[in-house]
Amino acid sequence: MVNQISVFLENKCGRLVNVCQTLGRENINIRALSIADTSDFGILRLIVDQPERALSVLKEEGFMAMETEVIAVEIPDSPGGLADVLHYLEEAEINIEYLYSFVEKPAKDALILMRLDDIEKAKKVMEEKGIPLIGGERIYSL
Amino acid sequence: MNDWHNMDCVDREELAELREQKLLNTVKWAYQNSPFYREKFQNNSVTPEEVKELKNITRLPFTTKSDLRESYPFKLAAVPMEQIVRIHASSGTTGKPIVAGYTKNDLVEWSRLVARTCALAGVTSRDTAQVSFGYGLFTGGFGLHYGLEYLEATVVPFSSGNTERQLSLMKDFQTTVLVSTPSFALYMAEAAREMGLDPKKDYSLRLGLFGGEPCSENMRREIENQWGITATVNYGLTEVVGPGVSGECTCQEGMHLHEDSFIEEIIDPATGESLPEGESGELVLTPIFKEGFPVIRYRTGDITRIIPGNCRCGHTTRRMDYITGRTDDMIIVKGVNLFPSQVEEVLSGFKEVSPHYRLVLHRSDKGFVKDVEVQVELTPEGFTDSFQELEKLEQNIKNRIRSTISLAPRVKLMEPKSLERTTGKSRRIVEGEDL
Ligand SMILES: [Zn+2]
Numbered sequence: 001m002v003n004q005i006s007v008f009l010e011n012k013c014g015r016l017v018n019v020c021q022t023l024g025r026e027n028i029n030i031r032a033l034s035i036a037d038t039s040d041f042g043i044l045r046l047i048v049d050q051p052e053r054a055l056s057v058l059k060e061e062g063f064m065a066m067e068t069e070v071i072a073v074e075i076p077d078s079p080g081g082l083a084d085v086l087h088y089l090e091e092a093e094i095n096i097e098y099l100y101s102f103v104e105k106p107a108k109d110a111l112i113l114m115r116l117d118d119i120e121k122a123k124k125v126m127e128e129k130g131i132p133l134i135g136g137e138r139i140y141s142l
Numbered sequence: 143m144n145d146w147h148n149m150d151c152v153d154r155e156e157l158a159e160l161r162e163q164k165l166l167n168t169v170k171w172a173y174q175n176s177p178f179y180r181e182k183f184q185n186n187s188v189t190p191e192e193v194k195e196l197k198n199i200t201r202l203p204f205t206t207k208s209d210l211r212e213s214y215p216f217k218l219a220a221v222p223m224e225q226i227v228r229i230h231a232s233s234g235t236t237g238k239p240i241v242a243g244y245t246k247n248d249l250v251e252w253s254r255l256v257a258r259t260c261a262l263a264g265v266t267s268r269d270t271a272q273v274s275f276g277y278g279l280f281t282g283g284f285g286l287h288y289g290l291e292y293l294e295a296t297v298v299p300f301s302s303g304n305t306e307r308q309l310s311l312m313k314d315f316q317t318t319v320l321v322s323t324p325s326f327a328l329y330m331a332e333a334a335r336e337m338g339l340d341p342k343k344d345y346s347l348r349l350g351l352f353g354g355e356p357c358s359e360n361m362r363r364e365i366e367n368q369w370g371i372t373a374t375v376n377y378g379l380t381e382v383v384g385p386g387v388s389g390e391c392t393c394q395e396g397m398h399l400h401e402d403s404f405i406e407e408i409i410d411p412a413t414g415e416s417l418p419e420g421e422s423g424e425l426v427l428t429p430i431f432k433e434g435f436p437v438i439r440y441r442t443g444d445i446t447r448i449i450p451g452n453c454r455c456g457h458t459t460r461r462m463d464y465i466t467g468r469t470d471d472m473i474i475v476k477g478v479n480l481f482p483s484q485v486e487e488v489l490s491g492f493k494e495v496s497p498h499y500r501l502v503l504h505r506s507d508k509g510f511v512k513d514v515e516v517q518v519e520l521t522p523e524g525f526t527d528s529f530q531e532l533e534k535l536e537q538n539i540k541n542r543i544r545s546t547i548s549l550a551p552r553v554k555l556m557e558p559k560s561l562e563r564t565t566g567k568s569r570r571i572v573e574g575e576d577l
Contacts, residue, residue: 006527008520010557036529040536041555043529064520064557068527097528115527 002072002113002136003051008064009035009042019044022061028054031142032113034100045100047113049140071119072134073126075110082112085131092125094118102142111139146292147258149402150457157401157458162196164430165405169193169202172436175220178213179438199405200416204426204439207240210381214238218435221245226434231279232380242281242380245434249288255386255400256289262391262398262457263351263374267294271319272312274326275354276302281384282354286321289386295319302326305333313339316346324357324365324375331368342370351376353385356465362394375464381440382427388462396449396461403431406462407439408447411469412479422447424469425462443469445481473503473571475511478549482570485516488542494524494535498561501551504574514551515574516543519558 009015016035023030023046032047048054051067058065075081089096097115111134116122126133152160172179173190183189186203193201216223218241226243233239244252265271271290275282283301290297298315300308309330312320320327327350331341339345350365350373357375365373376389377397387404388397399406407426408417417423425442445467448460467483474480482501489499495518502515516539524535536553544550 004527008525008532008555008557010555010560015557038533041532043527043532045527062557062559064522064525066522066525066527 001069001119002047002134002139004068004070004113004115005046005048005051005054005058006066006068007044007046007058009037009044011037011040011042016044018061019046019058019063022057022063023048023054026053026057028057031139032100032102032111034098036098045098047102047139051136051140068115069119070113070115071122071126072139073112073114074132074134075112077109081110084129085112085126088125088129088131089116089122092121094122094125146254147261149400150258150262150398150459152402152458154458158196160402161405161430164402165196165199165428166190166193168428168430168432168436169438171433172220172438176218176436178209178217179220179436182209196405199407199428199439202439204414204441205437206441207381207443210240210437210440211238213241215241216243218437219243220436221434228284229279230281230284230380230384233280239279240381241435242383243434244432248383248432248434251403251431252285252383252386253288253292255383255403256285257292258400259376259386259389260286260289260293260295260351262389262455263376264349264372264392265290265293265295265319265351269318269349270296270298270315271321271351272298272300272308272315272317274300274302274308274320274322274330281378281380285378285384285386286351290319290321305330306337309334309337309339312347313345318346319349319351320347320369320371321351323354324352324361324373325355327352327365327373328361328368331365341368345369347371350374351389353377359464377462377465379442379444381442382429382437383432387427391453391455391457393453393455395453396463398453398457398459399448399462401459404429406448406460409441410479411441411445411472412474419448420450422463422466441469445469445472445483471571473501473511473514475514475549475551478547480514480547480549484547485543488539488546489516489518491542492524492535492539494521495519495539495555496521496558499570500561501571502574503571514549515554516551517554517556517561519556519561521558524555 029049034045036043095117099114102111170190173183225245227246228244230242231239273286277283287299334341347369350371353376362373374390378385378387388399390397405428408423411424425444425446427440428438444465446465447463449463467481471482498519500517503511504513506512539553
């Protein structure tokens with residue numbers, strides 16, 4: 001399981017920059033990120049090398065931040081690799097709330113981060129299908 | 143003697159006749175004796191003869207706060223100044239103060255009104271009451287003082303300030319009733335604890351009469367819990383007499399209005415039209431007993447409603463609801479009246495957002511407000527990683543607002559502490575182009 005940091009952002013220019021500056025100043029590295037937004041607000045999702053510290057420094061800076069669990073899946077670097085994984089989840093009736101990938105490709109195979117409604121079940125499915133899940137410790141230190 | 147409070151149990155038909163007669167007399171009195179009202183009636187081409195029955199009151203012009211300012215200092219007077227025995231004035235934050243002069247009869251009537259207010263709240267002649275309102279030009283201190291004396295309670299005229307001394311006298315005198323602003327009552331409880339005293343155990347207080355500022359239901363419960371007392375609120379304003387217009391009985395379900403002494407109207411603040419019974423609007427008051435400085439159809443600027451039906455306490459007078467806002471704060475959006483306090487009330491029902499909000503007005507080319515955006519801060523409880531949940535929250539708030547004020551403003555969730563902390567209305571309402 002991977003701990004992700006979610007930050008609420010008013011759609012105000014500069015807030016994203018502030019988050020990155022705050023983490024940079026604290027020597028916290030961003031491994032992956034995604035932003036979901038409407039015209040009203042946005043949610044910034046981050047994978048960092050030190051999730052607990054990141055959470056506390058962001059809160060200290062006045063950001064609305066929380067930890068959420070996501071899973072990291074290693075997708076075979078071949079055509080249709082992601083499609084297969086999505087199909088397995090659909091079959092098992094597991095909903096994907098969102099997914100995103102790494103900023104830089106850290107390995108030969110693609111790494112995808114997914115937020116699912118039933119993580120435990122997803123773990124089993126991936127195990128059965130032989131799709132490797134990557135644990136937090138490895139992700140943070142990539 | 144002791145029949146002065148019978149008016150609170152009067153037969154309603156009898157009351158209607160009395161009100162009508164007193165109104166007609168008041169209108170005649172004002173026209174004949176107050177230079178201000180003679181001029182005002184003439185400017186509006188209306189004579190007292192046109193007011194033949196109670197409902198004709200709507201033919202008369204309103205009196206506004208600025209009218210009263212312009213009549214500074216004594217233009218309102220309907221008697222020679224030598225017959226005025228006391229003068230009070232409201233502290234105008236802008237412009238000239240509003241002056242109220244009382245004849246000897248006016249003071250007796252006023253004392254009786256306040257005495258009735260206190261009696262409704264449960265004060266008796268066996269009580270010792272400490273008045274912690276300022277004694278001075280403000281009507282609160284003297285108003286409550288003479289009302290409580292009229293009731294034959296024991297009055298401790300402390301006035302404001304010197305909290306420690308207030309607390310020690312209250313303890314030593316075994317004072318049973320506290321008369322103050324609600325915020326001062328809370329402050330005193332805090333101060334008592336700092337002095338090592340237990341507000342509940344070390345004092346004999348059983349009842350509180352609060353006024354002079356709005357008191358929310360939460361604040362009332364807080365006072366009751368801190369002191370272990372029954373906290374009642376009452377209403378009044380210098381412009382029409384002072385305290386003693388209305389007050390709660392111990393049922394705490396609205397404030398009994400002294401209908402034999404005031405004609406109440408609820409109007410749409412935008413059009414001036416009377417609203418059907420039970421609807422919320424601006425309270426307009428006409429005191430029908432004053433000789434000195436008569437006032438006719440005074441627009442209080444306070445938003446309330448008349449509560450339909452009778453009170454459980456058995457008194458027959460109608461009740462007005464608690465003040466929910468001020469017309470000064472009213473915004474007209476596409477013909478709908480919107481009060482910031484209504485938005486505040488809706489928001490207080492959502493634990494996902496904080497009470498800090500801002501209304502952003504977007505105007506059309508002609509200057510009308512065509513849209514309102516409600517900006518509200520998310521609380522840690524309200525934050526979730528789920529985008530859908532947050533959008534649903536915005537939608538729920540919007541729907542709740544729409545169901546209370548038939549207006550669907552845009553709702554925008556904000557980061558905590560992004561809105562300025564202020565209770566003033568000026569910062570709560572901003573123009574769209576200023577952002
Ligand atoms: Zn009652």
